[in-house]
Amino acid sequence: MKRHRGTAWGLLLMGLNGLGLSAILVSESSQAQTSTESCDRTAAPTLPVGLSPLTVGSSPQPATVRIGPHVSIGHGVLIEGQVVTKKPGLPLQGLGSAVPLPGGVTTGAVAAPCQTDARPLPRTRKPKAPQVALATSDIAKQAKQVTVSLGNGITEGSGVIIQRQGNTYTLLTAAHVVAARDIPYRITTADQQQYTAREVRSLKSIDLAVVTFESDRTYTVCSLAKAQTASEGLPVFVAGFPATTAAITQPVYNFTDGKITARSSRSFDDGYAMIYTNRTLPGMSGGGVFNREGELVGIHGRGDVDSRLEASTLNTDIRVKTGFNLGIPIEAFLKQSKAMGMTLKAHLPATAPPPSPVDDALITAAIKAQSGDYVGARAVLSQVIQTSPREARLYLARANYAIASGQTQAALQDLDQVIAFDPKAEQAYWLRGAYRNASRDTLGALSDFSRVIELNPNRLQAYLWRATLYMAQSDQQSAIQDYSAMIRLDPQNALAYSARGGMLFVQGDHQGALKDYSQLIKINPKDTEAYDRRAHVRRYSGDPQGALADYRMMAKINPRNTRAYEQIASLSEDMNDLEGAISAYNQLVALTPRSFSLYYNRGQLYEKQEQYPAAIKDFTTLIKLQPSQPSWYIVRGDAREKAGQIEGAKADYRQVAKLYQKQGESSSAETWLERANSL
Numbered sequence: 001m002k003r004h005r006g007t008a009w010g011l012l013l014m015g016l017n018g019l020g021l022s023a024i025l026v027s028e029s030s031q032a033q034t035s036t037e038s039c040d041r042t043a044a045p046t047l048p049v050g051l052s053p054l055t056v057g058s059s060p061q062p063a064t065v066r067i068g069p070h071v072s073i074g075h076g077v078l079i080e081g082q083v084v085t086k087k088p089g090l091p092l093q094g095l096g097s098a099v100p101l102p103g104g105v106t107t108g109a110v111a112a113p114c115q116t117d118a119r120p121l122p123r124t125r126k127p128k129a130p131q132v133a134l135a136t137s138d139i140a141k142q143a144k145q146v147t148v149s150l151g152n153g154i155t156e157g158s159g160v161i162i163q164r165q166g167n168t169y170t171l172l173t174a175a176h177v178v179a180a181r182d183i184p185y186r187i188t189t190a191d192q193q194q195y196t197a198r199e200v201r202s203l204k205s206i207d208l209a210v211v212t213f214e215s216d217r218t219y220t221v222c223s224l225a226k227a228q229t230a231s232e233g234l235p236v237f238v239a240g241f242p243a244t245t246a247a248i249t250q251p252v253y254n255f256t257d258g259k260i261t262a263r264s265s266r267s268f269d270d271g272y273a274m275i276y277t278n279r280t281l282p283g284m285s286g287g288g289v290f291n292r293e294g295e296l297v298g299i300h301g302r303g304d305v306d307s308r309l310e311a312s313t314l315n316t317d318i319r320v321k322t323g324f325n326l327g328i329p330i331e332a333f334l335k336q337s338k339a340m341g342m343t344l345k346a347h348l349p350a351t352a353p354p355p356s357p358v359d360d361a362l363i364t365a366a367i368k369a370q371s372g373d374y375v376g377a378r379a380v381l382s383q384v385i386q387t388s389p390r391e392a393r394l395y396l397a398r399a400n401y402a403i404a405s406g407q408t409q410a411a412l413q414d415l416d417q418v419i420a421f422d423p424k425a426e427q428a429y430w431l432r433g434a435y436r437n438a439s440r441d442t443l444g445a446l447s448d449f450s451r452v453i454e455l456n457p458n459r460l461q462a463y464l465w466r467a468t469l470y471m472a473q474s475d476q477q478s479a480i481q482d483y484s485a486m487i488r489l490d491p492q493n494a495l496a497y498s499a500r501g502g503m504l505f506v507q508g509d510h511q512g513a514l515k516d517y518s519q520l521i522k523i524n525p526k527d528t529e530a531y532d533r534r535a536h537v538r539r540y541s542g543d544p545q546g547a548l549a550d551y552r553m554m555a556k557i558n559p560r561n562t563r564a565y566e567q568i569a570s571l572s573e574d575m576n577d578l579e580g581a582i583s584a585y586n587q588l589v590a591l592t593p594r595s596f597s598l599y600y601n602r603g604q605l606y607e608k609q610e611q612y613p614a615a616i617k618d619f620t621t622l623i624k625l626q627p628s629q630p631s632w633y634i635v636r637g638d639a640r641e642k643a644g645q646i647e648g649a650k651a652d653y654r655q656v657a658k659l660y661q662k663q664g665e666s667s668s669a670e671t672w673l674e675r676a677n678s679l
Contacts, residue, residue, distance in 0.1 A: 134294050138294070139290055139292070143255060144239065145190050146160050146221065148160075150173065151177075152180060152185045156283050157178075158173065158240035159211060159286045160173070160296060162224065168212055169214075172299060175202045187213050191217070193217065198213055199211070205271070207272070207301050223293075224295060224344060224345065232261060233260065234260050235259050235291075235292055237257050237258075237289070238256050239287050243282045256278040258276050258279070261276060263359055264363050272326045272367060274327045275366050281303065285303065298327040299327060303325055326367065358388055361383070365381050365398075374405035375405065392417075392422045392428075396414070415428045429455070432444075436448060446466060446470075449466040449469070460489050464482075464486060464496075466482050467483050483497075483499050483500035497519050498517075498529075501533060513537045514534060514541070528557050528564070531557075532554060548568065551567045565584045565591075585601060585605070603616075615639045616639045616640060650679050660672065
């Protein structure tokens, strides 16, 4: 038989550290491979850096490749003991040459090739490359490009671009988001362009709808999951635009992470069949639920239920959420997409996952809870607990609904049980901490939230809870440390900067406070409260001009901001800028024409400037607003006296005497009568 010079192998480099897997060398040739019967391996050629020879069996062995945290794909060919690598886009090196593998790549052993007779081996099939998990930040960016906000002033929500045909784009959203169709829906894309919905079609028996719009611009189309990738325990991400409120005046893209806690093979009411822990807000309904590969695995439909522990006595910004959102799996849409005339790349999985009584119970309970039936939700879970007494998810869900219905003692028992089953049950510690806080058990709450942070150092809200509890104990330094941790996790977190800035100011660190408030302004240049706080610090730090500039910016942002004008007037007067103070009072009088103090303060300033007619006019307005108040006649009489209007001053002082006499203050009445007669 002929001796061969080498055997070609394809090398697939795929970083699978997280799964503990490794890629292997497989044949890329359609020709028959060869194997040797005997081989002298005593003189194996030198291999490239990172590879070492190993005597195994009687044929060349595949290399085991492991890459660090980042995924890299390339190919290599083993020829005469030399591994020749080829990265995408680079030319393959010549035969017999060794090219080092990319940095961070380590390999197992590769046997040196044999110089001996060979016989054909059966062909091998190249396995499909596994899907690659993306970084969370990459998923957030991808999701933002395909996520839109839509509404018509009656209903507001989100949607996901799933198809483009020519200039026609199709969105997938929740049907209840587009239920009010008498008014056209407005669609806002990632580039802030707005379009009018052309067609809205609801799917049969499930809470999904497709919406089309026309555009000649190019928008990213979302990739749909091609298989069953949404199962219990896996991470998922929800993207959408929360509805506008007093605090959120414009739709702002929101992206949250979490994990699936239940996934049923059944379809429940309106198609809901998955639960996940992501924090969601009203307006995110219709937004996408994405897996680690950035693929769409479902549509978010029903958000968290607020529990009765949310009304924290320490901080009303902290809310306790159940962590039980409901979504519709993408498979429910795919089952009807063909009948709707849509051709999509995704396809239904060949087999459905086996039924799970626990998952079914969790979803059934969540649907009942969404409608306010907490008793029914807890009853469903209690029934399944009898057959699955060690399923921690059931106790956790039952605790959630016990809290929501005010049965806090029952909730505490369930949470204790969850922690007994699973000492790393982060959500159980979270809820128990909230319960303990509501019960004034500050030390217990601190312990639980500290445990949450230990289990998940990236849970922002846990730091917020703990910082608030530290503040209640007057432990400002610990609170500052937690707010600093929040800022490290989220450099755009306005609440953390605001709270930390306030505590730094109280501690006397005015420069630190100024930096935090300046960062607040950088995050939101129209945040009048941030300007107000920075101005306060500047004023007490000996920088009245800086404070004045901040208050003027407040007035520029909101010309009806009365606090801005009040502070401008006060600062201007302190700096002896009487004209500046009077100008601010003019603005205030225009905004609040029945405020007594404004006329009094402005009248006093006019009097300092010896503008007596203007002062008398303001004091006369005071008398019209409160004709029975002696003080207003006194100040007007004084201004008239200084202006040389003696008869007018006499009349005012006599009126003061009459009012005091009427009020039973005879002594004061006599004093002012004597004053009038002395002029």
